[in-house]
Amino acid sequence: MGEAGSTDKTYFWPFHLAIGTPAAHCKPGLQVHYTFDLNKQFKNYAVELYGILKNDLTYEIRHRLGSLDFEIGEKAVGLQAADLFAFQTYQFGKQRIQRKQPMEFSELPPLLRQLGTNRQQGDDDFPFFDREGLNIALRNFPTHLRSPGWTKPVVRPRHISY
Numbered sequence: 001m002g003e004a005g006s007t008d009k010t011y012f013w014p015f016h017l018a019i020g021t022p023a024a025h026c027k028p029g030l031q032v033h034y035t036f037d038l039n040k041q042f043k044n045y046a047v048e049l050y051g052i053l054k055n056d057l058t059y060e061i062r063h064r065l066g067s068l069d070f071e072i073g074e075k076a077v078g079l080q081a082a083d084l085f086a087f088q089t090y091q092f093g094k095q096r097i098q099r100k101q102p103m104e105f106s107e108l109p110p111l112l113r114q115l116g117t118n119r120q121q122g123d124d125d126f127p128f129f130d131r132e133g134l135n136i137a138l139r140n141f142p143t144h145l146r147s148p149g150w151t152k153p154v155v156r157p158r159h160i161s162y
Contacts, residue, residue, distance in 0.1 A: 015049050023064040031066035037079050038070040046070075088112040 022032045073079045
């Protein structure tokens with residue numbers, strides 16, 4: 001594998017969650033088929049990283065990973081909804097950074113709260129990748145592989161970590 005799709009790059013973990021979360025919620029016997037907005041700069045990374053996940057024999061949900069396609073937003077109307085969700089999440093992220101602490105689901109802007117109503121498992125479906133969010137997302141990661149000084153996070157009920 002080349003340097004481009006290296007699993008130790010910062011973009012691998014969010015990509016892994018974007019692929020793995022829907023697959024984890026997929027009913028047994030079905031597959032999730034993914035369509036991403038065509039971004040020529042990142043397409044090759046996505047294809048390579050997707051291949052890593054799909055071919056990893058230890059990845060328990062790899063059989064639920066279907067096809068991977070790329071379209072331009074004008075042709076794939078569903079991507080426009082994803083873009084709206086991404087933009088609203090970005091705006092919320094800026095507010096959350098200024099606030100410097102997690103927010104409850106009820107504190108989200110109304111449009112983002114409505115867009116997030118299809119969350120399947122709970123608030124960790126859309127993690128915020130700051131120190132606290134990464135600690136929550138990686139809480140089951142082996143302790144001996146963590147940075148010095150790491151402490152196990154306290155996850156509050158209804159905590160939204162994005």
